[in-house]
Amino acid sequence: MTDTLKPRDAKDVEGAVQWALAEQKSLEIIGHGSKHAIGRPAQTDLTLDLSSLSGVTLYEPEELVLTARAGTPIADIEALVASKGQQLAFEPMDYGALLGGWPGAGTIGGVLAGNLSGPRRIKAGAARDHFLGLTAVSGRGETFKSGGRVVKNVTGYDLCKLAAGSWGTLAALTEVTIKTLPRPEAEATVAVAGLDDAAAVKAMTAAMGSSCDVSGAAHLPAAVAGTIPLAGAAGAGRALTLLRLEGVAPSVTHRQAALIEIVKPFGEAGIIAEPSSQAVWHAVRDVLPFAASRTGAEQPLWRVSTAPTRGAELARMIAGGTDATWLYDWAGGLLWVSIASIGDDAGAAVVRRAVAACGGHATLVRAPAALRAAVEPFEPMDAGLAALTKRVKEGFDPKGVFNTGRMWAGV
Amino acid sequence: MAVVMPEPDAAVLGRRDRIVAALSAIVPGEGVIASERAMRPYESDGLTAYRALPMVVVLPETTEQVSRVLAYCHREGIKVVPRGAGTSLSGGALPLTDGVLLGMAKFNRIRAIDFDNRVVVAEPGVTNLAVTQAVEHAGFYYAPDPSSQIACTIGGNVAENSGGVHCLKYGMTTNNVLGCELVLMTGEVVRIGGRHLDSGGYDLLGIITGSEGLLGVVTEITVRILKKPETARAVLVGFTRSEDAGDCVSRIIGAGIIPGGMEMMDRPAIHATEEFVHAGYPLDVEALLIVELDGPQAEVDHLIARVETIARECSAVSCKVSKSEQERLLFWAGRKAAFPAVGRISPDYYCMDGTIPRARLPLVLKRIRELSEHYGLRVANVFHAGDGNLHPLILYDANKPGELDKTEEFGAEILKLCVEVGGVLTGEHGVGVEKRDLMPAMFSETDLAHQQRLKCAFDDKGLLNPGKVFPTLHRCAELGRLHVHAGRLAFPDIPRF
Numbered sequence: 084m085t086d087t088l089k090p091r092d093a094k095d096v097e098g099a100v101q102w103a104l105a106e107q108k109s110l111e112i113i114g115h116g117s118k119h120a121i122g123r124p125a126q127t128d129l130t131l132d133l134s135s136l137s138g139v140t141l142y143e144p145e146e147l148v149l150t151a152r153a154g155t156p157i158a159d160i161e162a163l164v165a166s167k168g169q170q171l172a173f174e175p176m177d178y179g180a181l182l183g184g185w186p187g188a189g190t191i192g193g194v195l196a197g198n199l200s201g202p203r204r205i206k207a208g209a210a211r212d213h214f215l216g217l218t219a220v221s222g223r224g225e226t227f228k229s230g231g232r233v234v235k236n237v238t239g240y241d242l243c244k245l246a247a248g249s250w251g252t253l254a255a256l257t258e259v260t261i262k263t264l265p266r267p268e269a270e271a272t273v274a275v276a277g278l279d280d281a282a283a284v285k286a287m288t289a290a291m292g293s294s295c296d297v298s299g300a301a302h303l304p305a306a307v308a309g310t311i312p313l314a315g316a317a318g319a320g321r322a323l324t325l326l327r328l329e330g331v332a333p334s335v336t337h338r339q340a341a342l343i344e345i346v347k348p349f350g351e352a353g354i355i356a357e358p359s360s361q362a363v364w365h366a367v368r369d370v371l372p373f374a375a376s377r378t379g380a381e382q383p384l385w386r387v388s389t390a391p392t393r394g395a396e397l398a399r400m401i402a403g404g405t406d407a408t409w410l411y412d413w414a415g416g417l418l419w420v421s422i423a424s425i426g427d428d429a430g431a432a433v434v435r436r437a438v439a440a441c442g443g444h445a446t447l448v449r450a451p452a453a454l455r456a457a458v459e460p461f462e463p464m465d466a467g468l469a470a471l472t473k474r475v476k477e478g479f480d481p482k483g484v485f486n487t488g489r490m491w492a493g494v
Numbered sequence: 495m496a497v498v499m500p501e502p503d504a505a506v507l508g509r510r511d512r513i514v515a516a517l518s519a520i521v522p523g524e525g526v527i528a529s530e531r532a533m534r535p536y537e538s539d540g541l542t543a544y545r546a547l548p549m550v551v552v553l554p555e556t557t558e559q560v561s562r563v564l565a566y567c568h569r570e571g572i573k574v575v576p577r578g579a580g581t582s583l584s585g586g587a588l589p590l591t592d593g594v595l596l597g598m599a600k601f602n603r604i605r606a607i608d609f610d611n612r613v614v615v616a617e618p619g620v621t622n623l624a625v626t627q628a629v630e631h632a633g634f635y636y637a638p639d640p641s642s643q644i645a646c647t648i649g650g651n652v653a654e655n656s657g658g659v660h661c662l663k664y665g666m667t668t669n670n671v672l673g674c675e676l677v678l679m680t681g682e683v684v685r686i687g688g689r690h691l692d693s694g695g696y697d698l699l700g701i702i703t704g705s706e707g708l709l710g711v712v713t714e715i716t717v718r719i720l721k722k723p724e725t726a727r728a729v730l731v732g733f734t735r736s737e738d739a740g741d742c743v744s745r746i747i748g749a750g751i752i753p754g755g756m757e758m759m760d761r762p763a764i765h766a767t768e769e770f771v772h773a774g775y776p777l778d779v780e781a782l783l784i785v786e787l788d789g790p791q792a793e794v795d796h797l798i799a800r801v802e803t804i805a806r807e808c809s810a811v812s813c814k815v816s817k818s819e820q821e822r823l824l825f826w827a828g829r830k831a832a833f834p835a836v837g838r839i840s841p842d843y844y845c846m847d848g849t850i851p852r853a854r855l856p857l858v859l860k861r862i863r864e865l866s867e868h869y870g871l872r873v874a875n876v877f878h879a880g881d882g883n884l885h886p887l888i889l890y891d892a893n894k895p896g897e898l899d900k901t902e903e904f905g906a907e908i909l910k911l912c913v914e915v916g917g918v919l920t921g922e923h924g925v926g927v928e929k930r931d932l933m934p935a936m937f938s939e940t941d942l943a944h945q946q947r948l949k950c951a952f953d954d955k956g957l958l959n960p961g962k963v964f965p966t967l968h969r970c971a972e973l974g975r976l977h978v979h980a981g982r983l984a985f986p987d988i989p990r991f
Contacts, residue, residue: 104978145744146851146882168750198692209692211700212669223976227944228937233849234662235881235921237655237704238929238936239963240945241668244700248693265750288610294633294724296789334793341790390689392610416611416690444694462694467684471951472696478947481976490695 087130093152093218093226093257099131100255101224103484110484112251114154114190118197120182122250122460122489124452133192136257141232144169148215148232149263153192153256160191164263172264173210174201176368181384181449183375192256198248201368202299202327205291205413207264211247216260219246221253222480232260245475251486252494253479267329272299272355272363273342275324280304280395283324284415286349288392290326291414293345295338299327299364300414307372307410311363325355327364367412373421375449383422383429383450389443391416397441404433416443425451431458438462461490497585497927499546499961502592506572507549513572514550517594520562525600527551536595539580539587540642541928543844543898548575548589555600557675557683557713564711565681567594573957574679576707578618578650581642583845584926586654586706586962596711598649604628605714611689613672615716618649622656625717634719637664640922641830649712655704657922659755659829662880663788664720666922668703673716676702676709679953689716701948706924707959709952726754726788727798728825731805732779732812736760739781740855742808743879746785749804751797754788756880757829760859763836763874763887764828770835773828776812783879784825832876833887840872840889844901848912849921852882861911862886869904871897883921884912910935925963933965942966947973 088110090096103110111127113119114134133154141150144167151160157175164170175194179186193199200209207213216230229242246253275286283302290297301324303311308323326346328338343352355363366372373384389397394415401407406423407430422430429450438445444462447455464472469491476494480487487494506513518526527533528550538545549572554560567574573593580587589595601617604625608614609632614625622643625636639658640646646656652674657666664670673687686699693699702709733739739758746753759767759775759782768775775782783805787797798815805813816822828835836843850858859875866873872889886908890901909919909929913936919929933942942964949956950970960967 101978104976143851143853145748146853147747148851198697200692204691208665208669211692211697212665221944224978225940225944227941229941229945231849231916231918231936233851233882233917233921235657235666235849235878235883236918237657237666237922237924238918238920239925239933239942240948241655241700241704242945242948244668244697244703245948247700248695248697265747265752268750291612292609292721294721294790296723330789331793331796333796334790337790337792388690388692388694390608390611390613392608413691442688443690444692446694464695467682468686468695468698471678471684471698474951475696475698475948478951478974479944481974 087132089132089135091135093136096133096220096255096257097224097226100220100222100484104224104482109487111486112255114193115188117184117188118178118182118193121448122455124456126488127486131255133255134190139163140258144263147234147263148260150232150258150260151191152258154190157189157191157194158187165266168266169263170266171213171261172203172207173213174203174368175199175210176201180369180371180374180376183380191259195247195259196249196251196256202301202364202412205300206296206298211244213262214243214247214259215262217243217246217256218258219254219256222482222484230260234262250489252476252490253485255485269332269335270327270329270357270360271335271339272360273326273328273339273346273352274355275346275350275352277321278302278324278350279322280398282349283322283411284392284395286324286346287326287414289345290342293342295328295342295345296330297326298329299325299367301325301367302411302415303372304410306408310372310377311366325363325367327360370419372410373419378421381425381451383425383454384448385420385422385430385434385445386448387418387420387434387438387443387445389416389418389438389441393441394418397437400437400440401430401433405430425454428458429454459491497544497930499590500967506592510549513570516566517550517552517563520566521552521554521559525553525555527553536577536580536589536597539582539585541583541585541588541926544585544588544927546589546591548595549592551595551597553597553600557677560677560711560713561681561683563594563596564677564679567957568679568681568955571955571957573960575959576653576711578647578653579621579645581646581650582654582924582926583847584920584924584928586924586926588927590961598647601649601713608689609634612719613689613716614719615714616648618652618712618715619647622646622648622651629719633722635722636717636719637670638667641833648715648717652703652712652715653705653707654924657883659757659878661878662756663752663754668700670718671699671703671715672718674699674702674712675714677711677713679710679955679958687716706926706963708949708963709958723788724790725794726786726822727794728784728786728816728822729798729801729805730775730814730825731783731785731810732776733781733783733809734779734811736781736859737856738809739783740852742783742805742810743852745804745808746801747880749800751800753785753880755784755786757784758782758877758879759829759832760875762872763832763876766839766874767828767832767835770838771827771831773824775828779811784829829876836874836887836889841891841893844888844890844905846886846888846905846908847883847920847923848909848917849881849883850912850915850917852879854915858884858911858915862908865904865907869900871901871904882917906932927962930963931965943973950974
């Protein structure tokens with residue numbers, strides 16, 4: 084267990100980083116530590132625990148904005164906005180079940196640093212698209228801000244985008260502003276049973292190419308469909324293709340009928356109504372079929388983003404080289420691939436080859452620490468992009484104080 | 495010109511003939527323009543108050559040519575200003591007298607249309623509208639729709655992170671771009687993103703979008719396209735008090751409705767546009783709201799009824815729902831012609847672009863009226879009401895001595911006011927040269943240094959579009975210096991476990 088610094092406020096964070104710089108110490112930034120096991124194992128001297136920087140400092144539902152200290156629990160924020168009939172439209176996923184932690188853990192800072200989104204990503208955008216402003220301490224021990232508290236802003240470089248998905252390697256977020264949006268009044272899921280992967284991707288493509296405004300499109304192959312409690316759905320033992328509709332009730336009813344017609348050529352469609360619909364999408368969002376409680380916390384799991392129409396092909400290539408099971412989100416563009424045989428590389432060679440052929444990127448989000456040290460968990464880059472990435476890192480954190488090596492060696 | 499540009503490099507200007515010859519070897523034929531007369535059309539962009547003749551204009555046709563031009567300029571220490579269609583309203587494409595103006599107009603092909611993955615791959619010189627036109631036969635469209643969409647290019651949209659009236663629901667450029675090919679100042683070509691979502695590493699695409707041509711030159715762009723909504727209808731609502739209009743906007747959003755577009759105009763803007771296009775706007779109101787709902791018929795009908803109810807509750811004095819597509823377009827015709835309409839009632843106008851928290855609108859409008867009286871200049875306000883993006887149009891006459899200076903001073907006061915009430919300097923037009931010197935009103939030196947170090951990661955010699963966005967130019971070596979404050983820390987106060 085490494086030593087932990089627990090700043091009380093943003094000023095303390097600045098002090099801690101300046102101290103680390105002077106003492107040539109490196110820091111691992113954590114909120115609740117709920118995603119600590121993602122990336123290359125930490126090689127830092129101390130932990131910088133930001134969980135005391137907690138609390139919503141501004142929430143104006145009618146302006147669609149919320150500002151919170153970075154260590155504010157994401158669960159608190161979701162409960163607060165829900166109380167005003169709103170939500171975080173990017174539907175942040177919860178890694179708790181996959182990594183064997185508590186459901187509902189994690190902070191808003193962690194959600195943004197990991198750019199965590201859910202099934203609604205295909206319609207509403209990712210965390211990065213809802214990240215409006217930040218205050219942070221860079222690896223230079225200086226507090227800086229970017230963005231603002233309004234939804235439309237092009238003043239200066241959009242450093243929020245850069246912070247989103249940087250996994251704490253550039254700066255320690257101290258306060259963030261995000262966009263909030265109205266929560267849909269109603270939802271329903273159109274489900275088609277028994278499709279193979281290729282047909283499912285075609286059905287999802289047809290749905291996404293319609294005016295039905297689909298807000299979630301997932302496919303659970305037969306091997307995983309049975310693990311999701313469906314409360315009355317007709318899919319028992321068969322693959323299940325799920326298409327979510329959200330909005331005002333008359334609209335959902337109307338689109339539901341239209342969507343059933345659109346997917347008819349692929350197979351008979353049924354409806355999963357509320358509240359089962361919410362339960363199903365919660366399971367897809369948090370990838371419950373591959374939860375640690377089901378597969379074990381050491382079973383390698385890859386998260387792969389590709390062009391939706393290449394999803395099925397990519398899964399086939401991986402299955403050809405290793406013992407894998409998988410499911411699709413984002414209309415085929417997001418694959419969660421569980422590798423049954425750890426081997427000496429957690430399937431890395433096979434996955435990387437498939438991604439190189441189909442395009443996109445893959446992250447090994449779960450594997451024993453030794454494997455995460457041995458294979459590159461994040462998508463390797465070509466020399467030019469790697470050098471550019473390193474220069475970006477050095478601009479913010481020239482001495483490598485923050486989470487260095489978490490994404491790639493030296494970054 | 496109020497803004498001071500970087501000192502021209504006499505050594506570079508002294509080598510002009512040799513530079514023109516070298517560039518002509520890279521881009522043969524008519525791709526290099528060096529005569530003063532032929533360069534004249536490039537001397538300014540949409541911010542016409544600022545003009546400068548570039549040293550030379552280069553119009554490359556291939557990524558390889560862009561790469562070689564930039565590598566040459568990097569080696570020789572020559573500044574480069576990229577340009578799309580030149581519609582920037584902030585002077586983003588203002589040439590430098592000792593710089594190459596790199597026009598991307600010849601990159602005008604659509605490279606791929608992929609309906610199944612819902613993306614279009616386009617060259618940067620393709621116009622915004624042409625992307626929609628290429629896919630509308632299949633019922634698709636590209637969502638961001640800046641007013642200049644008939645002329646402005648996708649490359650320029652990426653540089654400026656352009657918006658439009660549909661931003662609130664469909665996002666700005668940054669929310670609709672999936673990938674790009676980028677040439678760095680060194681000539682190095684990098685590919686970022688593709689037809690998939692999000693980045694496997696740092697979100698460089700998110701940084702490049704809105705970087706105003708300071709980080710690299712984009713040579714290919716992959717954008718997301720959307721299926722057209724089944725239908726769209728608009729409501730035209732008039733108010734005798736702008737406070738009521740602002741309240742109505744808040745209550746519509748508070749009711750959980752995100753309209754496809756929600757625009758507000760004040761009395762001078764209403765009168766100017768009505769005289770120009772006869773859209774049927776009421777003339778006896780202080781504020782006019784256009785609320786557009788789009789989606790399936792059932793949804794639009796349902797929401798229109800709710801918006802009407804909210805409008806009545808907010809003391810609307812008139813409320814008209816479009817009964818046909820023709821009428822909907824007529825409602826918009828006035829708003830879309832607001833700038834030229836104002837141009838008809840004044841010799842010149844200056845368009846501002848701040849964003850404010852919407853609740854501060856009545857206060858901001860009141861202060862703008864006071865400033866208007868103080869400066870003796872009329873103002874018409876158009877407002878992307880849903881997202882708080884305010885476009886005050888200051889009416890002036892450039893032929894009256896001192897009036898442009900007064901106008902710029904007035905404009906700066908408005909933007910500082912936006913920041914003061916919690917808003918920002920620019921919502922969609924960019925900083926460019928126009929708001930460059932106002933950046934310290936919003937950002938500290940430390941904030942700006944963190945942005946400039948990012949620039950150094952892409953362009954270590956500061957050759958790409960210098961003099962834009964940042965009020966002070968610093969050398970990268972100077973910015974990179976680290977000040978370690980050893981020994982004077984409050985560290986013992988921090989709980990340590």
